[in-house]
Amino acid sequence: MEIEEVYSSRELDKVEGRAINELIARSQQIIPDPDGWLDEELDRNILLTSVDAVLNWARRTSMWPVVCFPACCAFEFITTAASRFDISRFGMEIVRASPRHADLMITAGTLTWKMAPQVKRIYEQMAEPKWVIAMGACAISGGIFASSYSVVPGYNRIIPVDVYVPGCPPRPEALIHGIRMLHKKVSRASITTGGE
Amino acid sequence: MTLALSGKDIARQIEKQFPGCVAESAAESLLVKAESLLEIAAYLKNTPGLDFDYLTAVSGVDYFDCFEVVYHLTSLKHNHSLVLKARCYSRDNPALPSVVGLWRAADFQEREIYDLLGISFEGHPNLKRIALWDGFEGHPLRKDFL
Ligand code: SF4
Numbered sequence: 001m002e003i004e005e006v007y008s009s010r011e012l013d014k015v016e017g018r019a020i021n022e023l024i025a026r027s028q029q030i031i032p033d034p035d036g037w038l039d040e041e042l043d044r045n046i047l048l049t050s051v052d053a054v055l056n057w058a059r060r061t062s063m064w065p066v067v068c069f070p071a072c073c074a075f076e077f078i079t080t081a082a083s084r085f086d087i088s089r090f091g092m093e094i095v096r097a098s099p100r101h102a103d104l105m106i107t108a109g110t111l112t113w114k115m116a117p118q119v120k121r122i123y124e125q126m127a128e129p130k131w132v133i134a135m136g137a138c139a140i141s142g143g144i145f146a147s148s149y150s151v152v153p154g155y156n157r158i159i160p161v162d163v164y165v166p167g168c169p170p171r172p173e174a175l176i177h178g179i180r181m182l183h184k185k186v187s188r189a190s191i192t193t194g195g196e
Numbered sequence: 197m198t199l200a201l202s203g204k205d206i207a208r209q210i211e212k213q214f215p216g217c218v219a220e221s222a223a224e225s226l227l228v229k230a231e232s233l234l235e236i237a238a239y240l241k242n243t244p245g246l247d248f249d250y251l252t253a254v255s256g257v258d259y260f261d262c263f264e265v266v267y268h269l270t271s272l273k274h275n276h277s278l279v280l281k282a283r284c285y286s287r288d289n290p291a292l293p294s295v296v297g298l299w300r301a302a303d304f305q306e307r308e309i310y311d312l313l314g315i316s317f318e319g320h321p322n323l324k325r326i327a328l329w330d331g332f333e334g335h336p337l338r339k340d341f342l
Contacts, residue, residue, distance in 0.1 A: 114329050149336050150328060 052190045059103070059129065060186040062091040063179075066102035066126060068119060071109025073136040073169040080172040090179060099125040104182070105159070106175070110138040110145055111152040123159045131186070133178050134161045137168040144168070199276040200224070206246075206278060210236060225266075225279040233282045234293045240269060240278065241298050247271045248278060251299035256309035258339045263290045263315055284315065294320035312337035 035043055069077060081087050081095065096102040099122045111119060123132070134155050137143030142153035155161055162185060165178035207221035210228075217232035228236050240248045248269040257264045267280040284290040294317035295302045306317040307326040314335035317323055325332065334341055 114327070149332075149341075 052192075055191060056187050056189055059189075060090075060183040063104045063131070063182075064094050064096050064102045065092060065104045065106050066096050066099045066122060068105050068122060069108045070111055070115055070119075071138060073108035073138065076169040076172055076175060077106055077108040077135065080175050085172040085176065087176070087179070090183070092179070099123070100127060102126055103130050105130070105132045106135050107132065107139040107155045107161075108135045108169075110143065111155060111158075112150045113152055114150065116152050116158055119155075120158045129189075131162045131182055132159055133163045133165060133175075133182060135165045135175060135178070136170055137166065140164050140166060198270065199274075201276050201278045203279065206240075210239065213239060219283070225281055227264075227281040227283065230282050230284055230292055234295070234298075237267070237280070237295050237298055240280070245274075247273045249273060251295070251301040252277070254295075254302055254305035254309065256313040256315055256337070258313060258337065260339055261285070263313060265292055265309065265315065267295070289316070290314065291316040291318055293318050294323075296320055311335070314338065 038046070079085060081093065087093055092104075094101075103126065105123055105126065107119070123130070132155065134140050138145065138151070139155050139161075142148070142151050145151040146153045152158065163178045163182045165174050167174050170178075202223050203221040203226035204223060207218045207226055210218055210226075214232055214235060217229050217236060218226065219229050220227040240246050248271050250270040250272050252268040252270050253266075254268075255266045257266065262283045262285045264281055264283050267282075268277065269280055270277045282292055284292055290313075292315060294306055296306065296317075297319065302317075303320075303322070304326060306320055307323060309315050310317060310320075310323055311325040311327050312335055324330070328336075
């Protein structure tokens with residue numbers, strides 16, 4: 001009985017009513033907009049950010065891969081690109097046949113020494129900034145062919161690699177994880193320091 | 197289905213034409229002496245009733261004491277096939293006559309055998325490595341490679 005007296009709903013209503021009235025009393029003035037001094041035209045057209053943030057955003061959301069699919073891992077890349085996993089979510093659906101249009105090389109497959117000069121040349125033809133994802137065991141270390149007489153034991157013998165995605169072959173989820181890691185790496189880049 | 201001709205039957209037919217040129221014959225294949233390979237191949241291709249106009253595959257085998265080259269022949273006209281073989285016994289300079297003049301299909305395959313086993317095909321118009329690069333040391337399909 002006593003408890004109901006103190007915490008009755010009437011009591012709560014009173015507390016609430018007081019709080020609302022106090023808030024109304026405190027809220028008679030409009031909080032000024034920090035951009036209030038801008039005129040309307042400027043207000044609608046200026047967005048402040050850092051150059052790095054804009055550049056890195058643009059770079060990571062439109063990474064176009066170049067064709068470099070010498071072996072079986074290519075099929076997992078194809079699945080990644082097709083509708084189920086759909087890398088167009090990351091602005092990557094355009095796989096370029098010309099290295100001059102591409103920023104990213106996903107090395108999906110075993111590389112032989114006979115093919116290596118061509119891959120190196122394609123990498124060199126890509127415009128800066130450019131990145132490389134080594135996809136699969138073969139790309140990382142030569143995989144099951146590592147000790148073969150004709151296989152390059154890892155793409156990092158001929159071109160610099162940014163992200164390594166293990167697997168034989170890696171599933172599309174793994175490749176997408178690698179792509180997301182590369183996005184993080186790109187977000188940390190700065191034009192003032194040049195690198196990350 | 198393509199009818200696989202017996203090596204024994206063909207051997208009997210060839211023996212009449214080229215005595216002493218067949219080294220071995222079995223139901224599934226026919227081994228001929230290297231020096232008469234070209235003549236016999238031409239005979240198999242051009243003789244009415246045999247007409248082996250199509251070379252399906254050429255492959256090389258290393259048996260340590262000899263190299264064997266296997267020719268899978270087919271006749272599109274009669275829908276029958278034959279396995280022809282020849283051997284060379286030198287390990288340093290194995291050589292066989294090239295059959296490119298008879299079947300153009302042999303061109304790349306003989307180059308591949310030359311590349312990986314080191315067998316020279318005499319008379320091949322463009323005998324050079326095909327899968328490996330110029331300057332590669334050795335022939336990796338040989339059993340004693342590595
Ligand atoms: S890692 Fe495996 S799946 Fe990928 S190219 Fe090598 S062997 Fe093929």
